[in-house]
Amino acid sequence: MSEILVLVDHADGSVRKTTAELLTFARRLGTPSAVFIGAGIESARDALRQYGAERVYVVDSPDVGDYLVAPKAEALAQLVQRTGPAAxxxxxxxxxxxxxxxxxxxTASGLITDAVDVTPADGGVAATxxxxxxxxxxxxxxxxxxPIVTIKPNSTTPEAVEGSAVEERVDVTISELAKTARVVERKPREATGRPELTEAAIVVSGGRGTGGNFEPVEQFADTLGAAVGASRAAVDSGWYPHAYQIGQTGKTVSPQLYVATGISGAIQHRAGMQTSKTIVAINKDEEAPIFELVDFGVVGDLHTVLPAATAQVQARKG
Amino acid sequence: MKIVVCAKYVPDATGDRKFNADNTVDRVGVDGVLSELDEYAVEEALQIRDATDGEVVVVTVGPEVARAAVLKSLQMGADSGVHVLDEAIHGSDSAATSLILARAVERQRPDLVLCGMASTDGGMSVVPAMLAERLGLPQVTFASEVVVEDTTVRIRRDGDAATEVIEATTPLILSVTDQCNEPRYPSFKGIMAAKKKPVETLTLGDLGIAADQVGLDAAWTRVDGFTERLPKSAGTVVTDDNGSGADQLVSFLVSQKFV
Incomplete structure (x- = not known):
């Protein structure tokens, strides 16, 4: 079976769910090899093995963390040259x-971004x-x-398959040219205690209709164990941080359930959530275009509907 | 400071977007605009120019109609334009596009190359990185905030896991997000002035690129086909009446096993 390289997405060794998804895709294409760049392999090892990495290439050099993107691309290119992977x-x-x-x-290679599926094809891979x-x-x-393919989060359900995770330290040469964009400061995002937006199974988002009060949105999200998102209108108004913006210029989400509250559903927003499996909306305006997308919609005020629904869900959970 | 902005002409996202028979995006038979996200790059360029007494050149690659993207940028205040126009470009993928842009940008010997964070059609977000790779320049990308001090450019990059401050020295490639500024609308004066601004039209030959290096046949990727997503069958929409909305919402969530 041909080797498939998977770039591990992690923060100091804490492996994100997308990596398990990528390893799952890699297994359908060939033999998964994880490429771990940076520090913290001790914390990552188990997760990589558990999702089927047969090999783990570890590149740990200060050069990769202190500069933007370019050194990681060089490290990966050197591994591609050495291993000749199928993808x-x-x-x-x-x-x-x-x-x-x-x-x-x-590497003079074709690139497909934002795939939601990859499958083996004649002499390569096919992407959707x-x-x-x-x-x-x-x-x-x-x-x-x-073939180089970037895959969106939530595109598959990770399958746990024990891999042998044979570890190999890899020395790479990072050119001076790759060390020109320096990271001079790094501040980790404050933890919200909620799931990561792009990885969450349920997302509850608020828009202009919140009037700037996201409390009902957050409380409903928390009863469902959901992530919180916001429309561009809400972010532009300064009501919610940009990191949580869903839409063309923000994050794209594709959760099992998407609940849009006080969001009209302009094309800008649709671009970021239209592929969600189940869509629910609450909006005062029955003409809002978001209702064209919904599986279930409530014409009503989110400020009364959400708290009532939150209380009911809590009561059911006991 | 001499600034080149890479601006893309895209199908208007609020109109009908479709494909041609050869599976490429239809850019001619639909309403097109300067990609909304590139307006932020033009605006940032204008602000940096005004602070450094520089010059802004806008570069567009695309068919005849793509000139509209150059014109819009000139109306906003860019000083001159370059339109790379050649039939052989049709169907180029991101790698080929970055090759054409790299050659067109290089000729200008800029201090700063500015791009939007993504196009609103393909939305790949890879051309700035590819340009940096091809030109051997530093990339400072996805800037939510830009500070230029002499030859040092410092940006804030709001990533998924962290907010970073990135610094590099010109010449470099800079891409900006929609958080960076508020693009101006062309003024009447700007619209009139744009008519007199120079726009240079270049062919692949002018850039030293052979026709078989770009275009559909030279692409490193191939689109095999596409299907239009079927409109969702109409869902249930209820009107809240004194609490009934919450009841029905929760019943729906329970029936779908989300609760």
Whole structure:
């Protein structure tokens, strides 16, 4: 079986759920090898083994953490050259996509971003993407070089398969050219205690209709164990941080359940949530376009509907 | 400071977007605009120019109609434009696009190359990184805030896990998010002035690129087909009446096993 390289998405060794998803995809394409760049392999080892990594390449050099993207792309390119993998899978986030872009140029390889599925195909891999705000599904393939694919979070259910996770320290050479964009400060995002937005099974989001009061949204989210999101209107008004914005210029989410409250459903917003499996909306305006997308909708005021629903869900949970 | 902005002409996201028979995006038969996210790059360029007494050149790659993206940028205040126009470009993938842009940008010998965070059509977000790779320049990307001091550019990058401050020295590639600024609307004066601003049209030959290096046949990826997502069958919409909305909402969530 041919080797499939998976770039591990982690924060100081704490492996994110997307990595388990990528390893699951990799197993369908060949033999998964995890590429762990940075410090903290001790904390990551078990998760990588548990989701089927047969090999783990560890690149731990201060050069990769102190500079933006370029050293990681160089490290990955050197591994691609050495191992000749059948494909390289990366997470579809800002960093993953930029590493993929550089890797594609370095290795003269075709790049597909934001895939929601990858399958083996004649001599390579085939990918599925959801484009134009989720209005089309596109099937594509890489025709040159080593297929490089970035995959969106929540695109598959991680399958636990014990891998042998044979570990190998890899020395890479990082050029001076790759060390030109320095990270001079790094402040980890404050933990909210809620699931990561792009990984959450349930997302409850608020928009203009919240009037700036996100408390009912957050409380409802917490009873469901959901992540909280916000529309661009809410973020632009300064009501919620940009990191939680859902839409064309924010995060794209595809949870099992998406609850839009006080959000009209402009194309900007749809682009970030249209592929959610089940969509629920609460909005005062019965003409709001969001109702065209819903499985279930309530025409009503979120400030009364959400607290009542929160109380009922809590009562059911006892 | 000499600044080049890479601006893309895209199908208007609020209109109908479709594909051609060869599976490429239809850019000619639909309403098109300067990609909304590139307006932030143009705005940032104008602000940096005004603070440094510089010059802004906007570069667009695309068919005849794509000139509208150059024009809009000039109306906002850019000083001149470059339109790379060549039939052989049709169907180029991100790698080929970055090659064309790299050559077009290089000729300008800029201090700063500015891009939007993503296009609103393909939305790959990879061209700035590819440009940096091709030109051997530092990339400071996804900036929510930009500070330019002499030859040092410092940005705030709001990532998934952390907020970072990134610093590099010009020349470099900079991409900005929609958090960076508020793009201006072209003024009447700006619209009139734009008509007199120079726009250079270049072919692949002018850039030293052979026709078979770019375009659909040279692409490293291939679109095999597409299907339109079926409109969702209409869901149930109820009107809240004194608490009935919450009752029905919770019943729905229970029936779907979310509670």
């Amino acid at each position: 390289v899978l990366l997470p579809s986030n800002a960093e993953g996509k930029e590493i993929a872009g550089r890797l594609a140029i370095k 993407q959801s484009v134009f705000a989720g209005s089309y599904t596109v099937n594509s393939a890489v025709t040159h070089g080593t």
